[in-house]
Amino acid sequence: MPYVGIDAVTYGTSDVKKGAKAFEDFGLKKIKSGVNEAILETQDGSRVIIRRTGDKSLPRAIQRGSTVREITWGVSSTADLARLKKELSKDRAVTEDRDGTIHSTDNNGLGIAFRKSRRRKVKPRSATPINSPEAIVRFDDRATYYDKASPLTLGHAVFTVPSYKETQDFYVDRLGFFVTDYYKGRGVFLRCKTPGGHHNLFFLEDEAGKTAINHVAFGVANTHELFAGGIHFTSQGWKTAVGPGRHIVSSCYFWYFQNPCGGNIEYFVDEDFCTENWKPKHWNPAPDMFAEWALGDGLRKFAGQPPTRTKQDMKKKQKAK
Amino acid sequence: MSITGLDKVVYGVDDIEKAKGFWTDFGLTPVDGGDATRLVTVEGAEVEIRSDGDASLPAGLAEGNTAREFIWGAESQEDIDAIRAELSKDRDVTVDDDGTIHTLDALGYGVGFRVTRRREVPVAPTAYNAPGQPARVNERGRIYEKAEPHRMSHIVLLAPDLDKQLSFYVDRLGFKVTDCYPGRGYFLRCGGSNEHHNLFLLHGGDNIGFHHIAFELENIHEVFGGGLHMTDKGWQTHLGPGRHPLSSCYFWYFKNPCGGAAEYDSDSDYITDGWEPAEWPSTPESFAEWAYAEGAARYSGIQTGKA
Numbered sequence: 101m102p103y104v105g106i107d108a109v110t111y112g113t114s115d116v117k118k119g120a121k122a123f124e125d126f127g128l129k130k131i132k133s134g135v136n137e138a139i140l141e142t143q144d145g146s147r148v149i150i151r152r153t154g155d156k157s158l159p160r161a162i163q164r165g166s167t168v169r170e171i172t173w174g175v176s177s178t179a180d181l182a183r184l185k186k187e188l189s190k191d192r193a194v195t196e197d198r199d200g201t202i203h204s205t206d207n208n209g210l211g212i213a214f215r216k217s218r219r220r221k222v223k224p225r226s227a228t229p230i231n232s233p234e235a236i237v238r239f240d241d242r243a244t245y246y247d248k249a250s251p252l253t254l255g256h257a258v259f260t261v262p263s264y265k266e267t268q269d270f271y272v273d274r275l276g277f278f279v280t281d282y283y284k285g286r287g288v289f290l291r292c293k294t295p296g297g298h299h300n301l302f303f304l305e306d307e308a309g310k311t312a313i314n315h316v317a318f319g320v321a322n323t324h325e326l327f328a329g330g331i332h333f334t335s336q337g338w339k340t341a342v343g344p345g346r347h348i349v350s351s352c353y354f355w356y357f358q359n360p361c362g363g364n365i366e367y368f369v370d371e372d373f374c375t376e377n378w379k380p381k382h383w384n385p386a387p388d389m390f391a392e393w394a395l396g397d398g399l400r401k402f403a404g405q406p407p408t409r410t411k412q413d414m415k416k417k418q419k420a421k
Numbered sequence: 422m423s424i425t426g427l428d429k430v431v432y433g434v435d436d437i438e439k440a441k442g443f444w445t446d447f448g449l450t451p452v453d454g455g456d457a458t459r460l461v462t463v464e465g466a467e468v469e470i471r472s473d474g475d476a477s478l479p480a481g482l483a484e485g486n487t488a489r490e491f492i493w494g495a496e497s498q499e500d501i502d503a504i505r506a507e508l509s510k511d512r513d514v515t516v517d518d519d520g521t522i523h524t525l526d527a528l529g530y531g532v533g534f535r536v537t538r539r540r541e542v543p544v545a546p547t548a549y550n551a552p553g554q555p556a557r558v559n560e561r562g563r564i565y566e567k568a569e570p571h572r573m574s575h576i577v578l579l580a581p582d583l584d585k586q587l588s589f590y591v592d593r594l595g596f597k598v599t600d601c602y603p604g605r606g607y608f609l610r611c612g613g614s615n616e617h618h619n620l621f622l623l624h625g626g627d628n629i630g631f632h633h634i635a636f637e638l639e640n641i642h643e644v645f646g647g648g649l650h651m652t653d654k655g656w657q658t659h660l661g662p663g664r665h666p667l668s669s670c671y672f673w674y675f676k677n678p679c680g681g682a683a684e685y686d687s688d689s690d691y692i693t694d695g696w697e698p699a700e701w702p703s704t705p706e707s708f709a710e711w712a713y714a715e716g717a718a719r720y721s722g723i724q725t726g727k728a
Contacts, residue, residue: 144553222553232639233464233571235546236615236691243669243688245710253552297552319552323641323671327664331711345720346645351562370562373555391720392564393649399711402663406708407623407632408605 102184102276103292104217106254106300107174108147109316111361112158113166119150119361125336126318126357126365127249127329142318145220146174146254150361159203159211162259162311167362171210171257172201173292174217184214187274207270208261208311222252230322244322249329249367251318256299258314258363260306264288267303277301280374281349283385289349295375298350313363315341315356319371323353326369327399330355334398343367345394349383354391355398423613424504424594427573428466428494428537430634431457432679433473434486440470440679446654447636447675447683448568448647462636464539466494466573470679479523479531482579483630487680491530491576492521493594494537496613504534507593527589528629530578544571547640563640568647568685570636577632577681580622583607587622596620599692600667602703608667610692617668617690633659633674633682637689641671644685648673649719661685663712667701673716 113119120138124130128140128148138150151158151169158169175181178200185202188194194204201215228244229237261267268288271277280289280298289299297319304314320326330344341364343355352371356364372378383389434440441458445451449460449468458470471478473486481487495501498520505522508514514524521535548557580586587607590596595612596619608618616637623632638644648662659682661673670686677683701707 230547230549230640230688231691232544232547232687233637234541234544237546239615239691240693240696242666242690245666255552295555295558297550297555321551322549324664327711346564346642348564351564369551370549370557372561373550373558375559378559388720393645393717394720395713395717399713402705402709402712404660404705404709404712404714406703406705407625408602408703408708 102175102177102180104174104176104219105292106146106171106257107215107217107219108149108170108172108213109168109254109257110149110151110158110170110172110211111166112151112153112155112161112169113361114153115360116150116152119166119359122338122360122365123148123150125333125338127251127332128318142251142253144222144253145218148254148316159205160209162208162210163313165362166360168257168259168313168316169211170203170213172213172215174219175214176217178216181214181216184275207266208259210259210311219253244324246325246328248332249318249320249325251320251329251367253319254316255297255319255368255371256301256317258302258304258317260310260312260314261303262306262309262311264303264305271301278374279380280372280378281380282382283349283389284382286385291374294378295373298352298372298374315364315366316359317354317366317368320367320369322369326353326355326367329367330357331399331401333357334400340396340398342394342396344399346392348389348392354394423496423500424493424534424596424611425496425537425613426466426494426539426611426616426619427491427576428535428539429469429492429533430467430488430573430576431469431471431478431490431492431531432486433471433475433478433481433489434679435473436678437470437472440486443656443678443683444468444470446567446651446656448570448650450569462573463542463569463571464573466539468573479525480529481631481680482529483680485680486678488576488631488634489531490523490533492533492535493611494539495534496537498536501534501536504594527585528578528580528582530631539572542571544639547642563642565643565646565650567650568636568638568643570638570647570685572637573634574616574637574686574689575619575621575635577621577623577634579625579628579630579632581624581627581629583622583624590620590622598698599696600699600701602707603700605703615691615693617670617692631681633677633684635672635684635686638685638687641687644671644673644687645717647685648675648716651675652716652718658714658716660712660714662717664710666707666710672712
């Protein structure tokens, strides 16, 4: 199995510092921070690289403005790299870095790269087990409360494209990806490995025929971390795009935020996990298939009056002010 | 005397059909037989609905529709006999044909005790996937069309005289304090229960009356699925969805035409005698990590609302 997952996403943006601040507030660890380049990473070492829009080292942009310029796929071995290089060289330019990373473009002109994966194996932070009635697994132990999220991994990227079918052909036939599910006639969910998480790429057909970043998604350990992460990110002034909510396709809980580097960034948790026995389904692309439920304006920390508070408490508080 | 949990709650209401509709939508199962409308949880705990004019019911301590009596379940007839002997020392205790004993607690709430009719119904633990740690393979996460409350988990009663009420439940009936807001609220579990709380005594000035009842569900998915179904059916959110720091559970409260609120909860703490009770400040942060005030609706385009 050649692929490990997404090793890096590289953005080209007008304000590198602002972009780095967003991803740091989102919970990624800052590795490098400058005016021309910032690098941040998740717990497993998958990276977000932010450079200036006009940076000559970046692949050509798929759209105007701030956007994703390249997706770097981590593979298991140098033999995988050689095989991918040979395959892609049949009909497109492929360059190779000094460190062995190979660079090319997909069928939509999006920069793609491949390298021996530098991701690390990690376990979710000490998440407490979850109780159900008669299935008690957490005794005398209050559940985990998170101050903020610390995403474990970079899970997937989503683009709108002129043709999902052509894009599917490229990723499945040329790069060896797997189809997990379809939005009937509109889009395809692909995973880079099997067994693996529900999708690493989702391509949605754009009626105007444009290629654009939709979002990049980061996996967290549990719903507690998802809600707390979103609340913290909101408290830092970043705006919800949609969420929190729950997707029907892939089953995961989600919370999307606007990203100054382009598109949205998403926290997700509890996505389906698929082996070779998974049966792809053609989902009707109706609005109610996007989510079981979703809030539009996000959530904030609770600031209402608890029932244990008295009117006197509130008077005292007002006096104190 | 080993009380194990809530066995039954009896409401007195002015509109029995509406009440039945609420609890059916909430996910309880109606049962036939008897002269009252009864609905049960998966484990068999009962909600009984009677006319508010029913002379056989204890007085309600809140205005209008409200819960009139709370029946606690115990392990054995010996337990019931012991409770009867204890409470008969200073109050009238009556006995039903079916052996249930009835009296009033320290503040006048109707209470009863019987050998529990709840039966344990096993639940498969929910498998959640985290990145790199799949526990649910080739199986989509469950989406619930509606809730099916498993367990009647707790009630909340307003207590203008907290000490008197605490002494009754702790010293006389063997309840244990799990957590508290000193002077404001006490989370009590039955002596024979491992749940975080079966009874919360809330001090709200001179106010007295039934506040809410809660039901435990399998998982967070069911909290959302149940709440969405209730919303679909036109029932109003009281508060939620959200998450409590005390007891750790996810919650969603609905306004209940029977009086007070009815709460879904999931992932509550479970307690042994090794638990260390804690004192909590009466702050918003202690009450909820987060809470959505207006409920959530089934997705059909982005919902807007204030957080």
